[in-house]
Amino acid sequence: VLTTLSGDIEDAPRIVSGIGELDRATGGGFVRGSALLVGGDPGIGKSTLLTQAAAALASKGHRIVYVSGEEAVAQIRLRAQRLGVADTPVELAAETNVEDILATIADGKRPDLVILDSIQTLWTDMADSAPGTVTQVRAAAQAMIRYAKSTGAAIVLVGHVTKEGQIAGPRVVEHMVDAVLYFEGEGGHHYRILRTVKNRFGPTDEIGVFEMSDMGLREVANPSELFLGERHAKAPGAAVFAGMEGTRPVLVEIQALVAPSSLGTPRRAVVGWDGARLSMILAVLEAHC
Structure with missing residues (x-):
């Protein structure tokens, strides 16, 4: 019909x-x-x-x-x-x-x-x-x-x-x-x-x-309050990132750690994100910043 x-x-x-x-x-x-x-x-x-x-x-x-x-x-x-x-x-x-x-x-x-x-x-x-x-x-x-x-x-x-x-x-x-x-x-x-x-x-x-x-x-x-509830503001290597999830802005903490490597070629590792995308963004930052 x-x-x-x-x-x-x-x-x-x-x-x-x-x-x-x-x-x-x-x-x-x-x-x-x-x-x-x-x-x-x-x-x-x-x-x-x-x-x-x-x-x-x-x-x-x-x-x-x-x-x-x-x-x-x-x-x-x-x-x-x-x-x-x-x-x-x-x-x-x-x-x-x-x-x-x-x-x-x-x-x-x-x-x-x-x-x-x-x-x-x-x-x-x-x-x-x-x-x-x-x-x-x-x-x-x-x-x-x-x-x-x-x-x-x-x-x-x-x-x-x-x-x-x-x-x-x-x-x-x-x-x-x-x-x-x-x-x-x-x-x-x-x-x-x-x-x-x-x-x-x-x-x-x-x-x-x-x-x-x-x-x-x-x-x-308020997810941001939950995600940042255990944050230590003075902790080294940690920063707050503002991202969008759908129509809602969300604040999350990004943590980075650098340690000496016994390998001939140091390795980058990432949790919760695509490793190839991280490598591309770091390359752009190194070239232009």
Whole structure:
């Protein structure tokens, strides 16, 4: 059916969670009828973040369905109790078959948001291969995205990340969804960064910053304060750098250390940045400064 750009929008275009850093990363909230892919290392806090988001939306009267293929319902309830959100009306299911999931969520009012944790555990009768294979992941994602577009429900797919830092499974899934977010964190640190790498409905390279605590994730409205909280102003070889992350300026500390080398050719090493880019910038500075 052909239509025009000037048609009416039936529902509100976005579902705002009220979690400021999450809404910032998604471009202002979940868009109805969209599919969003969230990836991250195991144990980084993806399920915690989405449980808190589901509870926040459900408390506002939205119908939220959380489907887990990795945990039993009792495990999800335990996490909700730890986070203090067990009394919110989030609907739970432990299921991996796409056809059964669609039949379950079809009961009652259309869901506003469906969370599927994770895409690697889903399988569909339309494909003959084993769950987790490229064929199954692609077919399951296609079925859920088709459901989102036809009903107007927003879909969140959780994806595992490989050791190279890419979401496991076929790259075509990242092209199929409307937004891709990575949940990142360094071992031994309590802060987490939700980074947007693709968003058809908002800016890319946007970040949301969270702090992990015993009660779950706490949003950090001023990341610069967190990043510079342990800074020693008089420490040699350290300087503050002002950079842009999406639409937000962020202050971070850059540290440099020079030590004698026993090698014939001294070596430069860098952490958190591309080594080739560092060599190019240092060459430019040496030539012109």
